[in-house]
Amino acid sequence: xxxxxxxxxxxxxxxxxxxxxxxxxxxxxxxxxxxxxxxxxxxxxxxxxxxxxxxxxxxxxxxxxxxxxxxxxxxxxxxxxxxxxxxx
Numbered sequence: 001x002x003x004x005x006x007x008x009x010x011x012x013x014x015x016x017x018x019x020x021x022x023x024x025x026x027x028x029x030x031x032x033x034x035x036x037x038x039x040x041x042x043x044x045x046x047x048x049x050x051x052x053x054x055x056x057x058x059x060x061x062x063x064x065x066x067x068x069x070x071x072x073x074x075x076x077x078x079x080x081x082x083x084x085x086x087x088x
Contacts, residue, residue, distance in 0.1 A: 003072065004046040007082060010061040011052050021051070021082045029057050032064045044069045049086055051076035 007024035009016050016026040027038070029052075042048075048070055050058040055077040062073045076082040 004043060005086075006042060006046055006048050007076070007086075008048055008050045008061070009052070009079070010050060010057050015053070019079065021076075021079050021087070024051075024079075024082075027061075029061050029064075032061055039068075039070075042070075045071060047072045047074065049074050049076040049082055051078055051082050053078055 007021045008027050009020045009024045010027055010029050010032070011020075012028050012030070013026055016024075020026070031038075048065060050061050050065065050073060052058045052061075055075055058075050058077065062075055065073045076086060
C-alpha cells in the first residue's frame, strides 16, 4: 500500500492564492511556529512534500514538522519544482 502524499505550501495565504500546486494545502510557517497546526488528522507516516517560493521557508517548516513526529518530509523547494518533479 502506497503512503499517502500531501503537498503543503508554507507561504502566506495571499501568496498561496496567487498560484499553488493543484491539491496543495496552505499551512504558513507562522501557523506552524504557533503550534496551532491543523495536521492532527494526518498520519505521521504520510509523505509530506513541503514547498514555498525558494526553499528557505520550507526548509524551516520541515524542521518543525520533524519535531512534531512526521518522518517522511521532503523539501519540494517551489511550486514549479514540485510540479516538474513530483506531479509528472
